[in-house]
Amino acid sequence: MKRFIYIITDRNRNNLHVGLCSDLLKTLQFYHQMPTLFFDSAQQLNRLVYFEEISNEDLAMDRFKFVSTFTRPQKEKMIRSVNPDWVDLTIGLNYENSGARTRPMLRPSISAARKLVTF
Template sequence: MKRFIYIITDRNRTNLHVGLCADLLKTLEFYSQMPNLFFDNSRQLSRLVYFEEINTEEQAVERFKYVSTFTRPMKEKMIRAVNPDWIDLTVGLNAERSARFARPQMRPAISSNRRAVTV
């Protein structure tokens, strides 16, 4: 089962929180529903700036332990390597999810007015 390692921050980038989850979108929804869970209003964790998708739980736990030991400059370097402008990646994930579920059917409609082709 796939796992995700993520780094989430506040709007001022003062806090960098490393997390591990099985469903990234549900985790981000939890953070948005519980904005004052860890910090006060000015330091709400609301911006996903980095994530990794890992195939096995054992590898994900090992990677999480490793990334959790990083200092702030190490985490910033890791984030800037893939997201130099620190944009919120949640927008892209939500767009991808909505595109996946809103995809039109590719099968042509069967019309009852069709006539058999005769040769």
Template sequence: MKRYVYIITDRNRSSLHVGMSADLLKTISFYRQMPSLFFDSPGQLSRLIYFEELRTEDAALQRFNLISKFTRAQKEKLVRDVNPDWLDLSLGLDYEKMILSASLPMRIKKAA
């Protein structure tokens, strides 16, 4: 089963939170429903700015532990290397999920 290690931030980029999940879209949705879950700041952690897909839970846990120990500057460099504009990557994941779910019934109809 795939696991994800991710970094999420608020719209002001004032907080960077590292996490690990088996279902990235569900996790991002949870963050959006719970605005002040981890921090006292009013900023809602809702922007997925970095993620890695790993094959095993052990590999994900090791990577999570490593990134969690990074300084803010190291986390920012990690994000900027793959997402220089700090775009919300969850928008692409939502789109990909919609495309996959829309094409699934078509595949079933063709097979019948």
């Protein structure tokens, strides 16, 4: 089962929250639905700036525990290594799962579309 380790922050990058989940999109939707659950309205955690996908549950838990012990400069260095501009990665995840990249329907065969017209 896949697990995700993520770092989410507010718009001013004051708070860096490390989390572990099995469904990243549902977790991000939860943060958007409950913006003031953990912090006040000025510090809403709404920007995904880093995530890792790990296939093994035990390895994911070990990695989560390890990343959770990082100091703020260590977390910032890890984020900047893959996301130097601190872009919100939620936009890309929503695009990939929106169906914009689904396989197009097959075109009907030309012979089926042609009909003989008799007068």
